[in-house]
Amino acid sequence: MSALLEVADLHLAFGGVKAVDGLSFQVHEAEIVSVIGPNGAGKTSAFNCITGFYRATSGAITIDGTDVTRLRPSAVAARGVSRTFQNVRLFGDLPVLDNVRAGTHLWLRQHVFDALLHTPRYRRTEQVATDEAHRWLDFVGLRADRTGPARALPYGEQRRVEIARALARHPKLLLLDEPAAGLNHGEKLELLELIRRIRDLGIAIVLIEHDMGLVMEVSQRVVVLNFGKEIADGSPEAVRRDPAVIEAYLGSDDEPSGATGDEPAGQTGDEERSGATGDGGPSGQTGDGGPSGLTEERTADA
Numbered sequence: 390m391s392a393l394l395e396v397a398d399l400h401l402a403f404g405g406v407k408a409v410d411g412l413s414f415q416v417h418e419a420e421i422v423s424v425i426g427p428n429g430a431g432k433t434s435a436f437n438c439i440t441g442f443y444r445a446t447s448g449a450i451t452i453d454g455t456d457v458t459r460l461r462p463s464a465v466a467a468r469g470v471s472r473t474f475q476n477v478r479l480f481g482d483l484p485v486l487d488n489v490r491a492g493t494h495l496w497l498r499q500h501v502f503d504a505l506l507h508t509p510r511y512r513r514t515e516q517v518a519t520d521e522a523h524r525w526l527d528f529v530g531l532r533a534d535r536t537g538p539a540r541a542l543p544y545g546e547q548r549r550v551e552i553a554r555a556l557a558r559h560p561k562l563l564l565l566d567e568p569a570a571g572l573n574h575g576e577k578l579e580l581l582e583l584i585r586r587i588r589d590l591g592i593a594i595v596l597i598e599h600d601m602g603l604v605m606e607v608s609q610r611v612v613v614l615n616f617g618k619e620i621a622d623g624s625p626e627a628v629r630r631d632p633a634v635i636e637a638y639l640g641s642d643d644e645p646s647g648a649t650g651d652e653p654a655g656q657t658g659d660e661e662r663s664g665a666t667g668d669g670g671p672s673g674q675t676g677d678g679g680p681s682g683l684t685e686e687r688t689a690d691a
């Protein structure tokens with residue numbers, strides 16, 4: 390089966406800093422692949438290249454066989470790629486529902502003429518957008534009021550809205566950048582289940598995540614970066630026992646001590662770090678992914 394996403398020998402340099410240094414991996418339809426690595430390993434930079442926010446220095450990115458390496462974010466999105474951000478980016482003053490309705494505009498075409506005259510076609514299209522938004526908010530399990538401003542929602546609910554908006558674009562590929570950051574244990578379990586339900590829709594998912602309990606539980610494959618270089622690509626079990634991965638985590642300041650030698654970094658008993666599953670897998674670093682790092686830009690106007 391040909392790959393949905395193919396990243397081939399991707400390089401991205403900021404002056405002398407090689408943020409991404411020869412990354413290659415593939416993602417197939419309905420596959421869940423995690424990209425992990427210590428802080429500064431190049432994970433978000435790779436996401437930014439794939440989604441057109443950064444222009445790769447060299448290498449190629451293809452979606453369904455189409456080269457998107459030099460495309461702008463809107464053109465990449467139009468080819469079926471949606472993403473969420475490390476720091477939630479919603480239109481904070483807009484109602485929750487409108488934030489998700491905005492996601493439908495990628496495929497639901499409106500004509501200025503119809504909008505100006507409020508034609509029946511315009512009203513029908515608006516209704517489709519509203520129905521879609523409700524559908525996706527139901528899908529992600531939003532409990533909060535949908536009519537109030539997005540910024541009034543608790544953080545965990547804002548994350549759900551962001552995922553709902555990404556899904557409202559009808560993506561083939563969804564990139565989630567640290568979706569578990571700042572969530573409590575119960576919310577992480579719900580996220581785990583949500584990620585699987587998204588995959589069951591046939592959508593491929595690439596996940597950047599520091600919570601190793603979640604990563605090990607949900608991923609079919611794990612790609613590991615360190616200083617921009619890919620040091621492993623394999624099953625969760627293979628990766629957690631890979632000496633290069635263990636070395637990378639042990640050598641970084643990210644991980645708490647407690648690595649035992651057969652895991653990149655062992656659990657410390659800190660419940661917040663134990664991830665969605667608490668399976669004792671390698672520990673997620675908390676750093677800026679922990680609850681305390683979430684507050685800065687809870688709702689930024691995109």
Ligand SMILES: Nc1ncnc2c1ncn2[C@@H]1O[C@H](COP(=O)(O)OP(=O)(O)OP(=O)(O)O)[C@@H](O)[C@H]1O
Pocket residue numbers: 403406407408426427428429430431432433434435
């Ligand atoms: N816009 C930028 N300008 C200059 N350097 C950058 C920029 N973005 C990232 N970098 C550098 O590129 C490297 C990779 O950063 P990146 O944010 O991609 O890592 P990451 O693995 O996502 O880290 P984290 O887990 O902390 O989010 C780092 O050295 C970082 O300082």
